[in-house]
Amino acid sequence: MSNIRHALNVKRADDFARWYQEVISAADLAEESGVRGCMVIKPWGYGIWERIQRLLDDRIKDTGHDNCYFPIFIPLANFEREAEHVDGFAKEMAVVTHHRLIQDGTGKLVPDPAAKLEEPLVVRPTSETIIGDAMARWVQSWRDLPLKTNQWANVVRWEMRTRMFLRTSEFLWQEGHTAHADAAEAKAHTLRMLEVYRACAEEDLAMPVIAGEKPEHERFPGALETWSIEAMMQDGKALQAGTSHYLGTNFAEASGIRYQDPDGVQQLCHTTSWGVSTRMIGGVIMTHGDDDGLRVPPTIAPRQVIILPMLRGKDEGEDTALTEYCESLRAILAGQSAFGEKLRVMLDTRPGKAAAKRWDYVRKGAPVIIEVGGRDMDNDGVSLLRRDALWTENGKANFLTLSRKEAAHMIPELLAEIQRSLFDQAAARRDANITRDISDMDALAEHFASGKTHPGWAEVQWSRPTGATLDAVVEKLKQLKLTVRNVPMDAAPVDGACIFTGEPAVQRVYVAKAY
């Protein structure tokens, strides 16, 4: 493998954080905007987000939700109503205090003191409280339930240390909010949406995840239960990729979401909320990226197949013939389907050397690159590069030579194979990096302090401590820079003592470093 001259300057093994930044830049996904904590999402990055949106939106609509849109501004009074929610959120938020600017006389603009808002407005960090107000208006009777809404929106949480896609002051997400007649139905819905997220992560993003419940101290502010999907990144850290919350009647009480039951009695609703964000793109990068850049799973690739004619700009007749040859392949491919949708194929005839363009698309992670030179055309063939199998054993680009007809017909199945292969690689890596034989705190500390670049996750037994005992455990973990990720739904039965408290275990939990 040492012969390979990789397309990035930084290798994952050498400096994962710097590699992450380089992928974002080399794949042209996003960049710093110059506005504190906010990024510019560029076409290839936004195209991936549009694909995730489209696929997840279909899943959300299939489970009976309608999309709505709620105001970006939330009055302060809304935050004052739900005590725990305030504590959790009322810290770092963007606060609007004026509604006009004026010139200060020196050519500078300043907020107009005469246009100060009576009550400041907060740019939404999440919309529980404002949607709660709407639900209180919309729900009157048991016949109005369940009420299932979703919104795609931007939200702002003022972050001191930002990292593109993973933690930015402004990010894009969807937030679902539902109201139900009783706890059982609301809890079932919380899990149903968790399953939607699992399916989206694993089937659309080819990103294996562990679905489970967050421990008490990691709950969303105001929630009774918080569930998450957690993915293992290539540095062994966990990424929380989506959460689903059962909110009990806390928000219903704060917002007055009540219904008249069939007996004419007023009851509080049980509500849920759940969201995933542009953070998922960070997960895709750290799950599928390699030392040559990003590898985008075909289901979410803005373009699945790139056709690159090797135009030479010398002989116009030859270039025209080559372009026509490629265009006919493009047309055939564009008429085909993969994953139940039209194939997304692009013929790139822009000026520039084909080899340079090839490496651009390698770094972007286009799943299949088809190059066509004069010799290919003479043989009625093409040269095909799979992004997930880029190199030969001796460090050359691993081109397959195919007839044009073969290429035209194998692509849908090839894309499905690439999708499976990306998932399988990630799942195998994750499974190989879960440690299950840790039985006390010292062993845990040693495992994570061993200097291994990839300590992965530890699945350990847990007595579900509370109160001061829990605080002590959290503090110990914090010193090791570890957190309890979640209680996996499909764990083996417990058979021993909690590694933290020594008490009989009641659950298994994943412990890991996390983003």
Next chain:
Amino acid sequence: MSNIRHALNVKRADDFARWYQEVISAADLAEESGVRGCMVIKPWGYGIWERIQRLLDDRIKDTGHDNCYFPIFIPLANFEREAEHVDGFAKEMAVVTHHRLIQDGTGKLVPDPAAKLEEPLVVRPTSETIIGDAMARWVQSWRDLPLKTNQWANVVRWEMRTRMFLRTSEFLWQEGHTAHADAAEAKAHTLRMLEVYRACAEEDLAMPVIAGEKPEHERFPGALETWSIEAMMQDGKALQAGTSHYLGTNFAEASGIRYQDPDGVQQLCHTTSWGVSTRMIGGVIMTHGDDDGLRVPPTIAPRQVIILPMLRGKDEGEDTALTEYCESLRAILAGQSAFGEKLRVMLDTRPGKAAAKRWDYVRKGAPVIIEVGGRDMDNDGVSLLRRDALWTENGKANFLTLSRKEAAHMIPELLAEIQRSLFDQAAARRDANITRDISDMDALAEHFASGKTHPGWAEVQWSRPTGATLDAVVEKLKQLKLTVRNVPMDAAPVDGACIFTGEPAVQRVYVAKAY
């Protein structure tokens, strides 16, 4: 017609403004949010927006644009750079001054004085300046041009008097921004996107529009040319439904968008911007609504066909048979296409009387409602209601009785017919309400002051006055509550004097009251 008992309480002819509000409420499109100037867009209203988005996004991508996402916050310094833009925009905007809240000790939250921003941020009213910054980074050489971007986003312009969809402090829109090597290409692109808007308005929204250039005094702040599409509402007022701006080198100069030409010389780019917003939904309401509620053109209807079984809740066997009968129709229809997309059909089996549900869908404006009762089923038939032909001459709901097979096969063509019919009605009404024989100011004043509920538009001759002369004309028009809408692209040649200045005319313009 006097026998008809319409589904709304207010008629267009009686109080158009109140009628507009009632349609929004009766069709369940949107509602006041409780947050000043912001609305909640409800499922049926947001569903229409999603349709407009999807269709327009395809058109924008077909013209070679990529979607991106830029920050919601814009530093004040950006506004200070482009003088005209400041004058036009630096007034009513939401200004973020703090990034944290604290408890004030009495249970209330207040902005934390310790978390005051060094430089306030503005919630974007439009993104020319922040996208200009990005373009300055992205454009280096003539090879990078044209650069064509688009973004779908929320924007905020603090409005004192708001009206749902037409003027709200927060609204949703798309804003396209492009950079070109020279004026000719940029101007051509400005017109190309105007044509995209015309096609979207007329073909997707069935809303006839006049495309033309705005007079100098109605230009976007900082633009050299502003073009618009203008639609006539049913009260005769004009609605500006979309604008496209040629910005010359003004924003390029302010942001430093320069390229090296093939000779190695640094040149300023010529830029364009163009946008349409949720305001278009207001246009759809006031173009197609009638005294029974909204009529949604089939291309943008969230559901094109509603199937309502007349379930009686008495005989379970009968209800089940009816539901199965309707489901088989739904499945057949869902397998068909209209306008090149899958037909959007819904079977509504929720509890409630079929007649009450029918009128809900009438008010929402679903294009086709199919009701099925026991007798229909016995005859293997259905009863079909066209929303655009709702009443018989004697004031009854105008049901067509059809066999199920006929219904299953006629729908795609019926939807196309409804789409055409809505456009034709609106175009005929518009054309009948344009006055072309006004030759002086007095006649203009008389026409619009005549107490007619529907004075429509006047097409008059115009000498393109400037400076103080223009100011005087604008002032006169203002007294009559009139504005110059645009200079239509396809007007007849001029053949007389300007009605304002008496000078030889050089153009024809539309004059109207406007939203």
